[in-house]
Structure formats: C-alpha cells, structure tokens
Amino acid sequence: MAxxxxxxxxxxxxxxxxxxxxIAPRYDLMNDLQSFGLHRYWKRRxxxxxxxxxxxxxxxxCCGTGDIAFGLARRGALVVGVDFxxxxxxxxxxxxxxxxxxxxxxxxxxDAGSGRQALTPESGGSATxxxxxxxxxxxxxxxxxxxxxxxxxxYGLRNLASWEAGLREMQRVVKPGGRLLVLDFGKxxxxxxxxxxxxxxxxGVPVLGWLFSGSAGAYAYILxxxxxxxxxxxxxxxxxxxxxxxxxxxNLLGGVMGLSTGRKAN
Ligand SMILES: C[S@@+](CC[C@H](N)C(=O)[O-])C[C@H]1O[C@@H](n2cnc3c(N)ncnc32)[C@H](O)[C@@H]1O
Numbered sequence: 001m002a003x004x005x006x007x008x009x010x011x012x013x014x015x016x017x018x019x020x021x022x023i024a025p026r027y028d029l030m031n032d033l034q035s036f037g038l039h040r041y042w043k044r045r046x047x048x049x050x051x052x053x054x055x056x057x058x059x060x061x062c063c064g065t066g067d068i069a070f071g072l073a074r075r076g077a078l079v080v081g082v083d084f085x086x087x088x089x090x091x092x093x094x095x096x097x098x099x100x101x102x103x104x105x106x107x108x109x110x111d112a113g114s115g116r117q118a119l120t121p122e123s124g125g126s127a128t129x130x131x132x133x134x135x136x137x138x139x140x141x142x143x144x145x146x147x148x149x150x151x152x153x154x155y156g157l158r159n160l161a162s163w164e165a166g167l168r169e170m171q172r173v174v175k176p177g178g179r180l181l182v183l184d185f186g187k188x189x190x191x192x193x194x195x196x197x198x199x200x201x202x203x204g205v206p207v208l209g210w211l212f213s214g215s216a217g218a219y220a221y222i223l224x225x226x227x228x229x230x231x232x233x234x235x236x237x238x239x240x241x242x243x244x245x246x247x248x249x250x251n252l253l254g255g256v257m258g259l260s261t262g263r264k265a266n
Pocket of ligand 1: 016
C-alpha cells in the first residue's frame with residue numbers, strides 16, 4: 001500500500017517536510033519508544049567514531065532535534081546543525097537554550113567556560129552559541145568547500161530526494177583529511193532477522209506512532225523509505241566511488257542499523 005508521505009521526484013522534500021512538521025512534538029519520545037532507547041547508544045557510537053578534538057569544526061546534516069549535534073559539542077567540537085524543518089529546529093534550539101541556562105547557572109558558580117565561539121563562515125568573529133542550529137537543505141549546503149573537520153548525518157540521508165546528492169554535498173564541505181559519518185536504518189543480511197525486523201517496522205512501529213503521536217502513516221513511512229534506500233554496504237560503496245578512503249561500515253544489532261564512515265583524501 002502506498003504511503004502518503006513517500007513520493008519520488010520534486011515533491012519529495014515537501015512531503016518529508018510535512019511529515020516532520022507533524023511528528024516534531026513527539027519525535028524524541030517516539031525515538032525512545034520505537035528503538036527501546038537504543039538510538040541513544042547508536043548515536044553515541046557515531047559520536048565516538050567521529051573522534052573529535054576540542055575546537056574542531058563539525059557539521060551535523062539533517063540534525064532534527066539535535067541529539068548528534070549535542071553529542072559532538074560535548075566532545076569539544078564547534079558544531080553546526082542544519083535541517084530544513086523549522087518545527088524540528090525549534091525543538092533543537094529550545095534544548096540548546098535550556099543547556100545554555102544550565103551552563104549559565106554553573107558559570108555563576110564559577111566552574112564552566114563561556115561556550116561562545118564562532119562556528120559558521122558567516123558568524124565570523126561574532127559570538128555565537130554551540131551547537132548552532134541553522135535552516136538549510138542537505139542537498140545544497142550553504143557552506144564553503146573543505147570547511148568542516150567532520151560531517152555527520154543520522155537518519156537523514158534516507159529522507160532526501162537524492163541521497164547521492166546529499167552524500168556529495170557532505171563530501172564537498174568536509175576538509176581533506178576530514179571524515180564523513182552516516183548512520184541510518186540498515187538491511188540485515190540474515191533473512192530471518194531481516195524478516196522479523198521488517199515486520200516490526202511494518203506493524204509495531206506504525207501502531208506506536210498511532211498511539212503516541214497520532215499518525216500511523218508517518219511511522220509506516222520508515223519502512224517505505226527504507227525499501228528505496230540501499231543497504232549499508234551500498235552507502236559504503238558510494239563513499240568509495242566518491243573517492244573517500246578508509247571506508248568502513250559497522251552493523252549494529254545484526255545490521256538493523258548501519259554506521260558507515262570514510263575519510264576525504266588529502
Ligand atoms: C529522522 S530525522 C533525524 C534527526 C536527527 N538526525 C536524529 O538522528 O534524531 C530526519 C531529519 O532530516 C530532516 N530533513 C529531511 N530532508 C531534508 C533536507 N532535504 N534538508 C535538510 N533536512 C532534511 C528532517 O527535517 C528531519 O529533521
């Protein structure tokens with residue numbers, strides 16, 4: 001059966017935007033419920049693989065409510081999160097303000113740094129906050145070539161009209177020697193495990209979506225979009241075609257999730 005939120009071609013972005021506008025208020029809760037909290041661990045794995053040094057620049061594409069951006073910032077990176085959904089960005093921004101208030105309270109007690117840094121080319125020397133959340137399209141990033149030390153995307157590439165265009169943009173804005181990281185739903189090789197997991201995505205996840213966020217269709221979209229998305233080794237193969245080196249993939253939970261990384265050659 002066709003999914004109301006999945007279309008191909010020029011309308012894709014609009015429908016995906018509608019989807020995230022619908023589910024944004026319950027997005028974080030639903031992530032915890034549908035993954036039994038495991039998405040937090042998978043995102044921590046991505047952040048660990050990013051292996052950022054303090055002061056390095058990171059871009060988190062399709063940042064949503066900001067989990068990965070906050071994780072990278074906690075490692076000392078100067079982080080920009082980019083997303084095209086105002087609804088998702090406003091939640092990320094609310095989280096950042098809350099964290100900033102907590103930091104302010106600690107500073108008042110005299111035990112924290114200022115946390116104010118210049119992150120984007122536009123912000124130049126002016127003080128901005130970390131992470132910085134900006135509106136933008138993953139397929140046409142508004143950053144110069146070779147700008148970031150690390151570029152990440154979690155559960156975003158699958159939603160683009162052209163995931164290849166998204167990956168090319170990530171490769172364009174990362175510095176030579178810098179690293180790309182892609183985390184998304186995967187396709188387990190083991191047929192039985194894949195069958196069980198796809199059944200959960202087809203039945204369990206939409207029921208949870210209906211119960212807790214009022215939309216079964218928005219969550220049935222996950223399986224529909226995954227059907228049109230390559231398995232994790234397909235992402236890794238495209239990274240190699242783009243000229244990335246040291247490409248590797250990690251299968252999480254038997255391939256239910258795929259984490260792929262590659263380095264832009266010097
Ligand atoms: C499933 S969420 C992932 C959010 C976050 N990275 C996480 O892991 O929780 C996908 C995000 O991609 C964003 N998105 C989809 N297509 C986009 C595009 N073309 N440009 C920018 N953001 C996009 C959506 O607005 C949404 O916030």
